[in-house]
Amino acid sequence: MSRDFRLTRTLHPPRTFVSGPLVAVSLSVRSEHMHKLLKALLVGALVALVVAPAAAQDDLGNVIIGSTFGSTGVNFNPITSSTATEQDIMNLLYPGLVGVNPETAIIEPNAPGGLAKSWEVSEDGTVYTITLKDYFQWSDGTPVTANDIAISWAAITSGQVETPLAYLTSYITDVRVIDDYTLEVTIPEPSCESVGNFYFQAFPSHLVMDADGNVDWQAVNTMTMSSPEDLEVGPYALSAQIPDQQTALVPVAEGQWPAEQEGPILNDGYIQKVVGDQTVQIEQFLAGEIDFLTFVPPDRRADIRSAEGISSYEFSPGDTWDYFAVNHANPENPQPARDENGNLIEQDPHPLFAVREVRQALAHAINMDDVITAAVFGEGSKMQSMYAPGTWVYNDEVPFYEYDPDRARELLAEAGWTDEDGDGVIECHGCAHAEEGTPFSFTLYTNQGNTRREAFGQIIQDQLAEVGIEVDFQTIDFNVLVDMLDQQTFDAVILGWRNSYPFSPDYTQIFGTSGDVIGGSNSVSYVSEEMDELMRRALTLPGCDPQERAEIYGQAAQLFHEDLPYIVQFSTNGMYAWQDTLQGVDPYPANLLWNLTEWTRTE
Template sequence: MIKALLSLMVPCGSVLILSACQPDIPETIQQGMVYCSEGSPESFNPQRVTSGTTIDAISQQLYDRLLDIDPASGELLPALATQWRLSDDGKTYWFTLRPDVQFHHTAFFSPSRTLNAKDVTFTFNRITQTDHPYHATGGAVYPYFQSVDWGSLVKAVVAENSNTVRFELSRPDSSFLSNLATDFAAILSAEYAEQLLQQNQPELLDQRPIGTGPFFFKEYKKNQFIRYYRHPEYWRGKVELTQLVFDLVPDNAKRMAKLLTHECDVVAYPRNAELKLIAERPDVEVQSQISMNVGFWAFNTQKPPFDNVLVRKALAYAINKDAILDAVYFGYADKAKTLLPPTSWAFYHDLPEQQYDPIKAQELLAQAGYPKGFSMDIWAMPVQRLYNPNALKMAELMQADLAKIGVKASIVSFEWNSFRRKLSEFEHDSVLIGWAADNADPDNFFRPLLSCSAAESGSNRANWCDPNFDNLINQALLTADIKQRRSFYLTAQLYLDEQMPLVSIAHSKRFQAKSVKITGVTINPYGGISMAAARKSL
């Protein structure tokens, strides 16, 4: 099967490989890699999604960003921008672009130039300008940027010359540079977009991608596989893998079976219960990484009875987090008491921990007017994520806990893309989901998950809009002083504990399992995965 996925005849001189003939099939099999992923991407443009499943499959494989993040320190690093500076009032940024960065040459697009400032202005003006020819393509949905209120923040993105871009902001924002380093801020090709407009096919910009990343798009069959070829002119240097295949396997047991039978080289998110089995085999191994993430249980606060804070607190007291950590995470996670993990500089160490107390839960339900409980649903993700390796198992444990206080919970799940669509339409009562940070700034946990802007964009799973909370997290962005920012974030965490729009459950390590023949697959604390340095040995 692995040979079937990797083998693809390409004639000598194909536009897909510009510098030489495509390697013969045995060499292609040897130098290619199969990554077994947990689901199909929603789009091939990171601007359009927040799903980690999609980001893993596309962002760092196909694209680059203006800035990168050092996985060890969290510091910002040059990427497509080699340097940047800020005005004294904190509202204007200038970026100098890296020269000689090549876009992908494919069967459907041959660029006539290298990266320049037009590509950067196109990328971000598409998001903010409602009259932009590409703004409404695909539904004008840019969930991450909408959740951080990018539209009101960014007044203009201007090309001063071919290699200098100016961002004009309406107010200072200490998270701005960090947001440019997220996987969502991928730089697109303005020239390719213009070609598609002339062909009257603008929707293909998000479906048949062009970027500057280490691989270029070749083929996609929904719910089956994605095929990429290496970008021979990648600006960071030679990519070792000749091709990269994402084998789309939602079932965790099937993914693991494919790894053990060598049909996959790497598998995403093995269940924690399987880690010991993997460790006992000589041909496979586990990679782990401390990760900035949180798994949580969000209530749809616009639906009764979840609009009642007493009900939300009662449900929080009813859940036995220790049992969940044992049965779902198998000890490979820390119990959460707030959205922020303990590694964040804004973490509230002295915040009281939510206790498991069914008696207190029943008392609060009675105070709220539900002495006999009620019925509700718990939506459980059909895929495994680092912050929740088994949502269905977690839901079953919670279902049993809730029954003890008279709450009858039904467990609901759908195919992953349907699940996310219905979730963004707020059809749920509650949902088990989570978040993996995209950068080191604490804002990355608060605004994308619980701001009023995030409720409008659909990424606020609690559907919670509280002006008091919004004011706290917005004030934290107006200053660059860490002590002042931390003070606002501590108050915000205390306020969340009082209002309980969601229950933070766990902060987990990130795991992936792979063949010992594979090296260089990079996972980092801020989400995403890179195959740019991956190699396969004999």
């Protein structure tokens, strides 16, 4: 999701300088020699774009220029990476097990970009025998085999790898290799979205596995796969990086990418530029220095709509949502929700936020209408749970927390938080988990350069001050923030999720106990066996009737409203934009980059 983390993974491909700008190279046949030449030329383009971006853009020819803000990706290991920026690059380097038909947004056998050619299901619906396509290969010539998928499951269950995929243990019982191109995936019970949880991206197992099948897990943990010398499958290969400035990809060498079966690569590369913030990103786009935007900040949408030479595509609900969340557990003593035997571990409570009524007070103290106006200029929707209006599981009977500072003060006082010394900040006087006299003061983090989150944070800081809560609001480097969440060493954050594609209402990944592990996605340590059970019931409902499933997810939304794993959240309407010099752009809702390999750039 843009943490910006992926909520679940995108299921198809949408990580000594040569000086001087890139010379346009048209490659109808990419030999290994020409592949290396294009890599060298693209490295030169990286330098040129940093030194003279406008001039360099004119010389880029058929190379597509995208962008992100904050930081470049630093980890393109599909087992351990957890950010959307890195996922955008990884989707272009390694195929996933299953693919999606972009027109229907349905997972299908033999879909482009997926390794699965076909699958059969056992009579009891719990065993999937998956046959893989046999024509993918790594850049060293090694075929992509079933081991390259099964190793992700082995990593999850090894207990030796910090991975955001840990939540998959809620959906999968076992993954077995039958032969080089056959996998057997076992699930605990029939599931309405089973294949959607089979998403593992290819990982080069032959680099870390010996002939007896023993894996060097330390190597898996430390591999970032962020060098041009690292292996990839395609359609692109990592060419070069300038940290926190640019990441460049080039098409893989001729013969590596199965163009006949998976479609041609019609451009000469892709560069992901890093810009300082969204304002800079928009200005560079309007100046023609960036070719497309996967998200347009609401305060600049009027500029995009009125600009000449630019096309756009809008959709609602959008595929991203931002949230304000607090850690339910003590950040000085993070621990998983369950032990190695699956039993719940009693959590060391956060001194401020472990009590549910305190979280409810925070929700009453924040005016979300102000947030929608200031952060997204009205182009978004308040969310009273994890489901946005317009999604098929939305339950309009779940109430919103009304903005009511007086009610917030009452709840805080009932929880033992009052201002006895008259300094304007409430202190603990009979509270549950903090020492007597402890002021209600905490640090709130978000990622640098995100203007809507900065506006969100400023409102939270100001409005919580009105009920006696002191907030130190800080913007920090995105990768530093991600590490804090992975390690669960924070008080409070503002971040966001980009929904899975296709959309799935199953949020076990971020609100289930299986995700409450170091490196997992339940960073706030929300522990609720009731939420686990509701998610399980909706997934395994006999017959999979959508209306009945929606009713169960509605109960989960009500539980979310009461427990507040996150305090408040809102979704932003979607908008894509691209230069008219791009040819082949054919967007779908929540899916702009599905055919990036077929885009071309003309002057």
